[in-house]
Amino acid sequence: MKGAEHAGITPQLIADPEGSPGFRPLYKQVRDLLTRRLADGFWAPGAMLPSEQELAATLSVSQGTVRKALDAMAAENLIVRRQGRGTFVAQQDDERVLFHFFRMTGDDGSHVFPESEVESVRPGTAGTAEAEALGLDPDTPVLRILRTRSLGGRPVIAECLTLPARLFPGLEDRRDLPNNLYGLFADQYGISIARASERLKAVGADRDAARRLELSEGAPLLAIERTAFSVMGDPVEWRLSLCATEGFHYVSEMR
Amino acid sequence: MKGAEHAGITPQLIADPEGSPGFRPLYKQVRDLLTRRLADGFWAPGAMLPSEQELAATLSVSQGTVRKALDAMAAENLIVRRQGRGTFVAQQDDERVLFHFFRMTGDDGSHVFPESEVESVRPGTAGTAEAEALGLDPDTPVLRILRTRSLGGRPVIAECLTLPARLFPGLEDRRDLPNNLYGLFADQYGISIARASERLKAVGADRDAARRLELSEGAPLLAIERTAFSVMGDPVEWRLSLCATEGFHYVSEMR
DNA sequence: TAGTGGTCTAGACCACCAT
DNA sequence: TGGTGGTCTAGACCACTAG
Numbered sequence: 001m002k003g004a005e006h007a008g009i010t011p012q013l014i015a016d017p018e019g020s021p022g023f024r025p026l027y028k029q030v031r032d033l034l035t036r037r038l039a040d041g042f043w044a045p046g047a048m049l050p051s052e053q054e055l056a057a058t059l060s061v062s063q064g065t066v067r068k069a070l071d072a073m074a075a076e077n078l079i080v081r082r083q084g085r086g087t088f089v090a091q092q093d094d095e096r097v098l099f100h101f102f103r104m105t106g107d108d109g110s111h112v113f114p115e116s117e118v119e120s121v122r123p124g125t126a127g128t129a130e131a132e133a134l135g136l137d138p139d140t141p142v143l144r145i146l147r148t149r150s151l152g153g154r155p156v157i158a159e160c161l162t163l164p165a166r167l168f169p170g171l172e173d174r175r176d177l178p179n180n181l182y183g184l185f186a187d188q189y190g191i192s193i194a195r196a197s198e199r200l201k202a203v204g205a206d207r208d209a210a211r212r213l214e215l216s217e218g219a220p221l222l223a224i225e226r227t228a229f230s231v232m233g234d235p236v237e238w239r240l241s242l243c244a245t246e247g248f249h250y251v252s253e254m255r
Numbered sequence: 256m257k258g259a260e261h262a263g264i265t266p267q268l269i270a271d272p273e274g275s276p277g278f279r280p281l282y283k284q285v286r287d288l289l290t291r292r293l294a295d296g297f298w299a300p301g302a303m304l305p306s307e308q309e310l311a312a313t314l315s316v317s318q319g320t321v322r323k324a325l326d327a328m329a330a331e332n333l334i335v336r337r338q339g340r341g342t343f344v345a346q347q348d349d350e351r352v353l354f355h356f357f358r359m360t361g362d363d364g365s366h367v368f369p370e371s372e373v374e375s376v377r378p379g380t381a382g383t384a385e386a387e388a389l390g391l392d393p394d395t396p397v398l399r400i401l402r403t404r405s406l407g408g409r410p411v412i413a414e415c416l417t418l419p420a421r422l423f424p425g426l427e428d429r430r431d432l433p434n435n436l437y438g439l440f441a442d443q444y445g446i447s448i449a450r451a452s453e454r455l456k457a458v459g460a461d462r463d464a465a466r467r468l469e470l471s472e473g474a475p476l477l478a479i480e481r482t483a484f485s486v487m488g489d490p491v492e493w494r495l496s497l498c499a500t501e502g503f504h505y506v507s508e509m510r
Numbered sequence: 511t512a513g514t515g516g517t518c519t520a521g522a523c524c525a526c527c528a529t
Numbered sequence: 530t531g532g533t534g535g536t537c538t539a540g541a542c543c544a545c546t547a548g
Binding site: 511512513514515516517518519520521522523524525526527528529 | 530531532533534535536537538539540541542543544545546547548
Binding site for chain 1: 331332355356358360449450451452453454455456457458459473474475476477478480498499500503504505506507508509510
């Protein structure tokens with residue numbers, strides 16, 4: 001069959017301009033369309049998507065094209081495909097979040113589970129660094145969460161998170177913020193974290209960090225600055241984590 | 256066409272056992288076969304592979320199956336595909352190595368190019384940590400390379416590399432080891448680095464590191480322990496890098 | 511213009527899962 | 530047993546590159 005046969009059949013799909021410059025593969029259009037639906041909460045986290053056949057029929061596209069779009073989305077961890085069962089919206093459950101976004105591991109290779117103690121949740125306005133990282137205007141309202149995380153019962157991570165207040169209304173009034181914040185973001189605010197970028201440095205502990213982590217001032221700490229992005233690619237969270245790395249390390253895979 | 260039609264046509268491909276347990280997709284067999292050829296130096300780095308059509312005919316497999324195998328290998332950075340030109344063996348040129356395996360960046364986002372000064376190349380025998388990381392028996396002959404790397408003219412990284420001596424004969428007699436060692440490994444020893452795993456910690460500078468990096472003893476340093484793997488997945492290099500992170504940081508992307 | 515990888519389709523069959 | 534994703538094939542056309 002010819003590649004352009006489907007032109008204009010489905011309104012959501014751009015009828016191939018077919019002029020060399022504006023060419024956009026069909027499967028990418030399908031991927032973007034489905035990603036947009038996902039971001040808009042059209043399907044709830046954990047929900048099953050329509051089958052490939054069904055999507056193909058709805059979108060007037062071949063099953064192979066839908067498959068390629070779904071494969072791309074699975075590679076971006078937006079959906080999960082299970083042979084024999086179906087395709088599901090990725091959930092921010094503990095295992096997934098820990099696996100994808102928590103890179104601290106015991107020196108013996110053991111996977112460790114962090115416990116969190118929230119010290120405060122306070123409204124404020126974005127400083128220059130926060131504004132730049134989150135793509136906000138300076139002085140935009142933000143929320144700041146201070147918490148200390150423990151590994152194996154020892155306080156090991158002191159961190160401060162900054163969130164755009166607009167995206168998380170009422171969050172400062174909540175009690176008992178969960179250990180897995182990304183699950184809360186997804187389930188209560190419809191915001192799924194899809195990707196994050198971290199910058200690491202070695203620094204000496206300041207007075208506050210030394211107190212919270214029960215170390216002496218100047219002790220070497222791993223400083224991790226993270227910006228987290230939503231499914232649509234917008235920055236949604238910025239955090240600074242100060243980690244004691246005695247008995248633990250940060251893992252980075254490169255391929 | 257039926258999936259099993261090709262059974263036994265090509266001796267290199269296992270005639271599908273087709274019993275549920277030992278099932279192995281054709282395209283994975285093709286991928287493994289081509290990966291093996293790559294590791295054996297059947298094609299030189301930078302060389303062009305046969306076209307999809309040609310490979311398909313040779314292996315008695317459809318073009319789509321070859322394509323899927325090649326796509327998988329491209330995702331593993333073993334080959335590079337260029338529309339209109341062909342498929343090429345990945346090269347360990349400076350840009351690629353820097354892009355894939357050097358994660359230090361200037362705080363202003365500028366990509367920095369490290370200069371290396373080799374202090375010594377010495378034969379020895381593997382200690383327990385080295386033996387474990389490299390999958391060697393203790394006391395196996397190894398080579399150790401000590402070097403200091405500079406960013407923007409400032410000595411910033413003090414590192415020690417350990418290599419199995421068996422894989423790199425005569426390396427200790429070379430003069431002027433290049434900055435890009437992986438290029439040397441590939442071009443002179445037929446060993447391409449395909450993947451690496453790093454463990455990061457914050458530590459205080461010891462006397463030696465302090466001297467080499469012109470810092471005071473106890474200054475916080477980023478300690479990076481890397482194990483690098485060949486195309487076939489065997490550990491080939493182990494290194495410990497101590498990095499001063501004033502003005503620089505380590506980047507980690509998570510998706 | 512010829513050759514390469516990239517996209518799209520159509521249809522068959524297989525492996526896996528729930529029922 | 531029926532439905533889902535996964536594999537494999539076959540063939541057409543498109544976009545890109547080089548000579």
